[in-house]
Structures are given as structure tokens and as C-alpha cells.
Amino acid sequence: MGTLAGRTALVTGGSRGIGRGIAERLGREGALVAVHYGSNREAAEQTVKVIRADGGRAFAIGAELGLPGDAQALWAAFDAALAEHGEGATGVDILVNNAGINAHGRIHEVTEADYDRVFAVNVKAPFFIIREGLDRLRDGGRIINISSGVTRIAFPSITAYAMTKGALDTLTLTLAQDLGARGITVNAVNPGIVATDINPWLADAEVRAQVSAYSVFGRVGEAADIADVVAFVASDDARWVTGQTLDATGGSMLGV
Template identity: 40%
Template sequence: MTHPLQGKIALVTGASRGIGAAIARRLAADGAELVLHYGAGRNEAQALAAALRDTGTTVHLLQADLAAADGGQQLVAGLAALKLPRIDILVNNAGIAVFAGLADTRADDFERLVNVNMRSLFFIAQGVVPLMPAGGRVINIGTAATRIAFPGITAYSGSKGFVDALTLQLAAELGPKGITANVVAPGAIETRMSGWINEPGGKETLAQVQALPGVGQPEHVAGVVSFLAGPDGAWTTGQVIDASGGTKL
């Protein structure tokens, strides 16, 4: 079995469950040493770390509350305390959704959305990129909802539009240093955040808008991240790579 990320160190935010945990498992299988960030899911993060360590993966745990205004800086300070020699791969996966339209979005929900999906991502990148050598990878998890309109997630979609725009700028700014920056944009993925899929009519609704049959799994997203993190992704930068099963083509 090949290990294309052998000798690499990857930081995955929001890694305690769902897409983040799947990304962590895939990068571990590819041979990477891992830094797993979590917010409130300490028990889940510890269980994942223990399982990965049982496979021989070196795993570090890192807690930070990204909903706080200084959440990104908290994470960067915690990372510095680990005294790792570098970070080769940064996966900004942590994110929250607000399921509300324009009229129903509350100010406090909007502020939390901005802190987690925008502010923390920016300052994590600001703090981690200086630790990256040439060949580094910045991989941000976005959403297909910046390409297509879905009623009822107005602020969430806007926050992920920031991720797309920031990633394009990072690709241009970091390219001379040999660092790539890309977005992976999932559609509906079967996680705790997408509980509506398993509600009555959820799968039927999905089948009407998706080109591929079935329900997207966290591992589908992790596979795209693996490509971008590995040697085959070395010449891809500034891109939004759709991982939505062909939603609303």
C-alpha cells in the first residue's frame, strides 16, 4: 500500500466528526501525521485520535472555540505550543450552518456564523501559512450553495462565498512560495448537519436535483481532499472543486 503523504503533517479543523473526521481518517491512511482540531467534541476527538493511533498514525489534539471572536488566534497559539517543525497541509473544514432566510436570520446567529466560517478561517490561514514549506497545501471546505441557490440558507451561502473569494486570492499570493490553495465544495452530505436528508421526502428531494444516485458521504469529500493534498494535486490551485454528485447541473 502506498503512502503518498508519508512525512507530511496535516492540520484538520473541525475534525471530531462528519466530514472532518473522514478527512482525518483518509489523510492518516495516506501516511500523514495529524493535528486534529475540535471545539466542543472532546470525547469524539479523543476517540478518533485513539483509533488512528492504533493504526500507527501520530496524532495531536488541539482545542479552540472558533465561535469566539479570537477563535482563529486561539488555535494558532495552541498549535505553537505543540512545537511542530512545520505544517504541510491545512484543511479548514470547521464550519456551521444557519438554516434561515434573509428575514429570519438573527444577529447573534449571523455573528457566530461569521466567526466560525469567515473570521477564524482567515486568521488560521494567516497564522499557519508561515509554517508551511514549498509544496504546502491550503484546502478550504466550501459548499455547492455558492454555485446554486438554495432557499433558506442565505447567510450561510454568503459566508461560504467569502471562502471561495479568499481562496482565489490565497492561490495568487502563495503561488510564488510553491503553496496551493483550493476549495472543495460538497453538496448534501450525510452528516449531523444535514439531518433533513433522512426526514420524510428528503432523499426523494435530493434525487430530483442530483445527477448521481444515492446520498453523498463524508468519504466522498475526503477523497477529493486527498487528491489535492497529495502529489497529484501539485499543479492545481485557485480552484473550487465540486463534490456535490452533480447537484443542479
Template identity: 40%
Template sequence: MSNEIKTAIVTGASRGIGAAIARRLAADGFRTVVNYAGSATQAEEVAAAIAAGGGRALALRADVSDSGAVADLFQRTEAEFGTVDVLVNNAGVTTFGPLSDVSDEDYQRLIAVNLTGTFNGMREGARRVRDGGRIINLSTSIIGHYSPGNAVYTATKAAVEAMTHILAKELGHRGVTVNAVAPGPVATELLLAGRSLELIQRLTNEIPLGRLGQPEDIARIVSFLASAESGWVNGQVIRANGGRN
């Protein structure tokens, strides 16, 4: 990646890890698209905070599970900011509970957003991210730990990791790197909603560093993968979990 002004799309960037990634890339000099599906007010707040700090950002709605919406997201980004240099496939949803209790509706939603949504982003990114660019996917460190209550969510992310490894080989000739970041427990609404304080404390106790991750911990890794310094890192999954697994 050169030092010229660059453009990044971050999906699911209205809050949590996605918002932290959008803010960090903007601080790194990227013109940043803050994608959202339903949280327009929060996405606009993230974009406004970036602008207040001297950056350029645009909040754009697109349901990543809809391939046409993802193609349109790229088109609107290119019209506003030019060629896309970096795509961060962050949008994701989760449920927590035994596999036997997963409803058909929840199963389909997890597949639609986490797997199909990331596939739609990767496919469009493979076609439109510029030569020498970056595609960065979000996975999970539950892969390798296989915590009860996370069966379908973990399965969707395992598929994302498989596609990451393969797309990295398919795009290598263009200098486009494809990597994934797999966070452990991070203190976001996605983790905390619906979980007891006792469970959160147990998760924290399992982490050798003695704390939950923060969204900024993950944003710093994405920043590295989006930079020139990561040019020899390709087809990798970086597990950021404080040593939990």
C-alpha cells in the same frame, strides 16, 4: 509533496466530513491533528481510531474564531509533530431558514466560525505552512445553486472562495497551493439536523447520481489536493455534488 512523513491539521475534525478527512490523511501517512471546539470525546475517538490503525494523531482543542487560539494550535502542532505541511480549514456551522428569520446571534455565529475562522486559519497557514505545502478550504456547492434557506451560510462560503483564489496567487512563489472543495448535500449531522425527511428526499432527487454524498467522497478529494499529484492545481474550487449543479 515528498514521500517523507508529513503533518496535517484538520479543523472541525471531531465528526462528519472533518473526521473522514482526518482519517483519510492519516491513512495517507500524515501525522494528523484532529481539531475540535467542543466535542472532545468525539475528537479523542477519531484520534484513537487513527492510532489503532497504525497512524499518529492528536486531538487539540481550538476555537477557530479566536485568532490567538489558532496561533496556539499551530504552536502545539509544531511542538508535537514538527512543521505543518497541510492545513484543512473544515470547521463550519450552518442554520436553515428564510433570511428574514435569521437571528443576530445566528448571523454572528456563522460569520465567526465560517468566515473569520477560515480567515484565521488561512492567515496563520500563510505564515507557517512550509514551502511546497497545501492549504485546503471547505466551501459549498450551494454557491451556484443558491438554495432558499441558506443565505448567510452561502455568503460566508462565497467569501471563503474569494480568499482562496487570492491567497493562491499570493503564495504561489513559495510553491504553496491553495484550493477549495465545495461539497453538495452530504449525509452528515450538519445537513440532516432540522431538515424533514421530505426535504432530504427532494435534495436526493435533485442529484443525477441518485444519492447523497458521503464524508468519504469529500475526503478522497482532499487527499488528492494534499498529495504530490495535485502540484499543478492551484486557486481552484472543486465542486463535488453528484452533478446537482
């Protein structure tokens, strides 16, 4: 029996990259995992197949984030799929707000439309997903927000993106205070540079070597590095940890 047996998890953006790594890891720990996708159903179904092939339980749900009514649409899809695949399960124990988009550009290069879009997906969506999900989230549950090391390390080339992650860190802190009476922990996990298909530029050996040097370990992160931290935060072992931002950058830029 895994550490999360009998629990239900929802991972937004769970079809690719870090989200997929998290979904697969929670599945191996015994959780029933709802793998959310925005548009790539095929990728989500593939993640579900991997979890099931590994002995876990999972199902896919789709809802495009960053649009009016996105949180309601996501939870409606979750409720319907859980009724079909949940084997009598109701509600959710672990909510991982992982879905997000980037917004490249220094402040003078970011358009108002770019700004609105990145905040809609990265800040507004998780805020209302949590709000609409509070009645489904069981006491003693876990909310885990995937933030970023850019809240600690200055990267002017992604200023708007960094601002959204700073907002997530603040949301984490305030919700931990608000939901503590229900035994719900709220934490953020802040990755650094991670080798996933959404960072194809890491295929350039020279660039990869340069960014690998950011970490004290001399490499870029892997999805499993982040997923393992999330699995800990989701477990009973982390019951006394809340309102925290867990740096999962591999010690990036510590000497700067």
C-alpha cells in the same frame, strides 16, 4: 508508504462529519494529523483512536472558533501538541479549513446576531487561521478550504451561510495568487448534501429520497466522497492545481 508520508496536516472541525472523514483519510495516507475540535473533545479523541488503530498518527487539539483570539489559541494548542506528539516534526504542510456552522433562514428570518456568528466562524476564523499560520506553513504546502455547493446552487433558506462560502471561494482565489511564489497551492472543495450526524433530517426516508434526486447519481454524498477529493488536492498529484473550486456535489442540480 502513503502519498502524504512525512507531512503534517491540521484539519479544523476534524472530530465529526466531513472533517472526521478528511482526518481519517489523510491519516491513512501517512500524514501526521492534528484533529481540531471546538468543544467535543471526546469525539476528537475517538477520531484520533481510529486513525491510530489504522496505523496512522494523530493528536487532538481544542480551540473554540468564532471568538476573539481564536486563531492564536488554535495555533498555540497546535504548537504545544506537535511538540509532544510530533516526533520532531515542526510546522504544517496541509491546512484544511473545514470547521463551520450553518445559519438557517431566508434573509428576513436571519438576525444580526445569527449573521455575525456564522461569519465569525465560517469566514473570519479561517482567514486569521491562515494569516497566523503562514509562518508555520512550509513552502510547497497545501491550503484546502471546505466550501459548499450552495455557492453554485441557490438555497434561499440558508442565505447567510451561502454568503460565507462565497467569501471562502474568493479567499481561495486570491490566496492562490498571493502564495504561488512559495509553491503553496490553495483550493476549495465544495460538497453538496452529505450524510453525517450533523444532518439528522436525512433519517427521514422521504426527505432523503427527495434530496438524493439532486445528484445525477441519485444518492446523497458520504464523508468519504469529500475526503477522497481532499486527499487528491493535498497530494503531489495536484501540484499544478491552484485557485480552483472543485465541485464535489455529485453533479447536483446540473440540469436546472
